[in-house]
Amino acid sequence: MRGTFCLVLHSHLPWVAHHGRWPVGEEWLHQAWAQSYLRLAAMLRELAAEGGRDVLTLGVTPVLAAQLDDPHCLSATHAWLGGWQQRAHEAAPRLPAQAAHEHRLAAAALHEFEAHWRHGASPVLRGLPVELLGGPATHPFGPLLDPRVRDFGLRLGLRDAVWRTGSRPAGIWAPECGYRPGMEAEYAAAGVSHFLVDGPALHGETAFARPVGDVLCVGRDLEVTYRVWSPRKGYPGHRDYRDFHTYDHATGLKPARVTGPDVPPHEKASYEPDRAAARVAEHAADFTACVGARLDALRERHGRPALSVAAFDTELFGHWWHEGPAWLAAVLRALPEAGIRVTTLRGALADPGLVGEPVELPESSWGSGKDWRVWAGEPVADLVALNAEVQERLLTTVDKARSVVRDPLLDALASQALLALSSDWAFMVSTGSTVDYARDRARRHADRVSALAALLDEGRRAEAATLTATWEPSPFGHLDARDL
Known part of the structure; x- marks a missing residue:
């Protein structure tokens, strides 16, 4: 073995259910579901039928898993697939090949959805290799x-995985690979x-x-990862692959290939599936x-x-990369x-030969600069301050109103x-x-926390119940604020 x-x-996609349409909101979910999740699941079942076991490691953020199980999202995605x-039929007179x-x-997406996904993603995930x-x-x-909020969110996410798939994950992909020294002790706990x-x-x-x-x-090996996709290059940018950014605006279809990095949309060549398939085999x-x-070099x-x-x-x-599932299968x-x-x-970790010496990790992420600048830099200083306020209001209100019985209003506060x-x-x-969308969403949830916390702090529970009744359902109905 080499x-x-x-x-x-x-x-991962953020919680978008009931939050708008193109170019954000549910359209994100429909596109990713149709073009990535359905195709990936079908490919993995094919590999399993060929005898594949433990084919890859897959993380599904709990908030995405909730959407993939949500009846509203299921119905809306089914309609989107139709x-x-x-839209493909409407394009036939002008773009017959595309x-x-x-x-x-x-x-194929409709067949996959109707055969395997009508009851949500959880049954699908349980059966994948x-x-x-x-x-x-x-x-x-x-x-x-x-730390209290961090621990609460992690434990809620792990319990959610048990609830949806029947088993508790042993491993995690922390969001953005974000790490601060000491978090490993929380993980172990x-x-x-x-x-x-x-x-x-x-x-x-x-x-x-x-x-x-x-x-x-476990560290991401950038020498091989960046072969596929990096900040500057990678297979998906090849001229023969379908261009993500060029649309036929009448139907929303994508009829062009990349052609070249500096070629304007109206000059791009038509997409040719056979040409792209040949490039998949090469890559x-x-x-x-x-x-x-x-691996040969590392072994030596x-x-x-x-x-x-x-x-x-x-x-x-x-x-993002139309041909990506075919490339993965190959x-x-x-x-x-x-x-x-x-x-x-x-x-891999079951093999003691693949475990090295202990290490002390620095503050890090997988974002720009490999530090925290994307989430804590000057352009988002207002969001950092807003997040600190949200956490303070949450913890103060929960501590003040803590009860031995579950309180749905505190649960709603924690969810928001x-x-x-x-x-x-x-x-x-x-x-x-x-x-603008991002700032609006952050502020919307933060304002809900502030308004609900104020009512609870003043003991105005009837008004608090009326307020929360107007909100869309939480993605986590099993959330219990007493765990904070």
């Missing part, structure tokens, strides 16, 4: 949270055995898992060779077989044929606080993506 390779995918097929391609994709990772409930940037960090947190020494206190950390072979060379350097972990957002495969078949062991993080603390809002602002 070494061990683990593919880790992290599935609309996608209808319309036929989109019709086949939409038909993967290790499921857990994580905090609403994807906050953990290093900036009060919550029953977490391993977590992912970005490679620079280990100074690039990612060949083995490393003990951090009583927990193992799968290239990646297989890259992983093999990396360390004198024993080593580990390489490539980690990505799930949404890259299918949603790679996961090719790597074992090249003498490389493919397994999950859990499977967790949604306000999502890392997505700062990320969108720092990266200049839908800034």
